[in-house]
Amino acid sequence: MVTVFRIGHRKNRDKRITSHLALVARALGAKGITIAGETDENIIRSVSKVVSEWGGSFSIVFIPYDEWIDFVEEWKQKHGLIIHLTMYGENITKFQLDQRFNSIQNSDERLDHLMIIVGGKKVPAKVFHYADWNIAITNQPHSEVGSLAIFLEKLIPNSLELNFLNSKKKIKPSIEGKKNYT
Amino acid sequence: MVTVFRIGHRKNRDKRITSHLALVARALGAKGITIAGETDENIIRSVSKVVSEWGGSFSIVFIPYDEWIDFVEEWKQKHGLIIHLTMYGENITKFQLDQRFNSIQNSDERLDHLMIIVGGKKVPAKVFHYADWNIAITNQPHSEVGSLAIFLEKLIPNSLELNFLNSKKKIKPSIEGKKNYT
Numbered sequence: 001m002v003t004v005f006r007i008g009h010r011k012n013r014d015k016r017i018t019s020h021l022a023l024v025a026r027a028l029g030a031k032g033i034t035i036a037g038e039t040d041e042n043i044i045r046s047v048s049k050v051v052s053e054w055g056g057s058f059s060i061v062f063i064p065y066d067e068w069i070d071f072v073e074e075w076k077q078k079h080g081l082i083i084h085l086t087m088y089g090e091n092i093t094k095f096q097l098d099q100r101f102n103s104i105q106n107s108d109e110r111l112d113h114l115m116i117i118v119g120g121k122k123v124p125a126k127v128f129h130y131a132d133w134n135i136a137i138t139n140q141p142h143s144e145v146g147s148l149a150i151f152l153e154k155l156i157p158n159s160l161e162l163n164f165l166n167s168k169k170k171i172k173p174s175i176e177g178k179k180n181y182t
Numbered sequence: 183m184v185t186v187f188r189i190g191h192r193k194n195r196d197k198r199i200t201s202h203l204a205l206v207a208r209a210l211g212a213k214g215i216t217i218a219g220e221t222d223e224n225i226i227r228s229v230s231k232v233v234s235e236w237g238g239s240f241s242i243v244f245i246p247y248d249e250w251i252d253f254v255e256e257w258k259q260k261h262g263l264i265i266h267l268t269m270y271g272e273n274i275t276k277f278q279l280d281q282r283f284n285s286i287q288n289s290d291e292r293l294d295h296l297m298i299i300v301g302g303k304k305v306p307a308k309v310f311h312y313a314d315w316n317i318a319i320t321n322q323p324h325s326e327v328g329s330l331a332i333f334l335e336k337l338i339p340n341s342l343e344l345n346f347l348n349s350k351k352k353i354k355p356s357i358e359g360k361k362n363y364t
Contacts, residue, residue: 016199020325027322050323088353088360093342095357128359138342139353140209141232142331143202149319149328150335150342160275160320160332171321175272177310 001031002111002155004148007068007127008120009037020145021118022047022060028152028159030116032059036068055167072130075115082131084117085147089134096154100133105155116151118144183213184293184337186330189250189309190302191219202327203300204229204242210334210341212298214241218250237349254312257297264313266299267329271316278336282315287337298333300326 004025009018014037022033022043035043039062047060063071075082081104095101104110117127128134137147153159186207191200196219204215204225217225221244229242245253257264263286277283286292299309310316319329335341 013198016195017202020199020327023322023324024328027320027324027328054322084359086359089355090357091343091355094355125360131359133357134359135357136353136355137331138209138344139355140205140236140344140346142205142209143327145202145325145327146206146209146331149325149331153332153335161273162320162322164322171270171318173271173273173276173318173321175277175315175317177266177268177313177316178270178307 001029002114002116002152004030004033005071005115005117006033006035006037006119007117007123008065009035009040009062011038011040014120015040015043017145019043019046021148023050024145024149025152026051026056026058027162028149029156029162030058030152032061034061034063034071036063036065036071038062038065053167053169055164057165068124069126072127076130079113081110081114082117083114084127084131084134085137085144085151086119086123086128086134087136087139087141088128089136091136091139092151092154095133095135105157111156116148118148120144183211184296184298184334186212186215187253187297187299188215188217188219188301189299189305190247191217191222191244193220193222196302197222197225199302199327201225201228203330205232206327206331207334208233208238208240209344210331211338211344212240212334214243216243216245216253218245218253219247220244235349235351237346239347250306251308254299254309258312261295263292263296264299265296266301266309266313266316267319267326267333268301268305268310268316269318269321269323270310271318273318273321274333274336277315277317287339293338298330300330302326
């Protein structure tokens with residue numbers, strides 16, 4: 001399954017956004033997230049807690065910010081594909097009609113080789129160049145969390161209804177919501 | 183068009199998540215967001231700046247936290263519909279097949295009467311009760327930003343390619359991304 005790579009993380013400013021990115025990645029079927037930036041043990045702990053309670057085997061790894069470029073180059077050397085989510089990219093509605101999109105979607109092997117890059121406000125300019133495809137989830141400014149969610153939902157089969165192995169918690173979905181409210 | 187209601191905002195902890203919610207709401211076609219919690223002038227300023235640069239007429243309003251219930255009751259009295267996004271709700275994949283979903287989607291009038299509630303970690307239990315429908319964007323824990331993005335993308339026609347009136351900035355989408363990188 002796909003890997004998410006978040007470039008940029010400042011412990012104070014980004015803690016909640018990076019947590020949300022990790023949880024969105026997990027919930028919608030990515031196998032893990034790597035984050036280039038300041039290591040944040042609290043995020044590792046809170047995401048690991050979700051994994052242990054809700055199941056699956058999602059990985060979360062921090063690397064020093066400056067190593068982002070080595071990480072990306074190594075990925076390329078192993079013939080990995082890179083999609084960069086950016087408001088400057090080709091609109092997803094167009095890309096979705098493309099056979100390149102379908103060819104990934106229908107191949108477990110290609111999904112395994114796919115890395116999705118999401119940046120923060122200031123993405124290094126080279127990222128646009130390393131990416132095989134720069135894709136926009138709307139060409140408006142909004143949120144890397146929102147973009148990742150929409151993209152994974154479209155890319156990964158059954159992303160909205162995944163079953164996670166070894167879950168201790170499981171919700172019984174109901175139109176009335178949480179049953180035990182008072 | 184639909185209105186988003188965010189219940190809960192603590193100035194320090196939630197500033198970026200609430201900003202992202204507002205920008206996702208705007209980018210994907212909501213007409214505005216109301217936030218019950220601590221008024222945050224920085225968020226109002228930054229969202230207003232996006233609106234003035236990128237166009238449209240998105241509104242952002244804070245109300246005191248305790249007034250959330252009056253706000254919701256007033257909405258109900260005006261025959262408004264309420265959808266609450268929550269991991270405990272009916273899965274969106276099921277709700278999407280429902281004619282209630284289609285009946286909203288295909289009616290500007292019904293979209294105008296629709297309020298989408300997104301909470302933070304601790305949503306008051308009564309919200310589940312006020313909601314006409316509690317809908318889950320996956321039944322896994324992740325992000326209100328991700329949930330709102332996926333839901334609006336599904337609900338609002340052409341949400342990924344909206345045109346905003348009076349925009350000073352506009353992106354020329356490109357698979358190569360930002361053209362003027364160095």
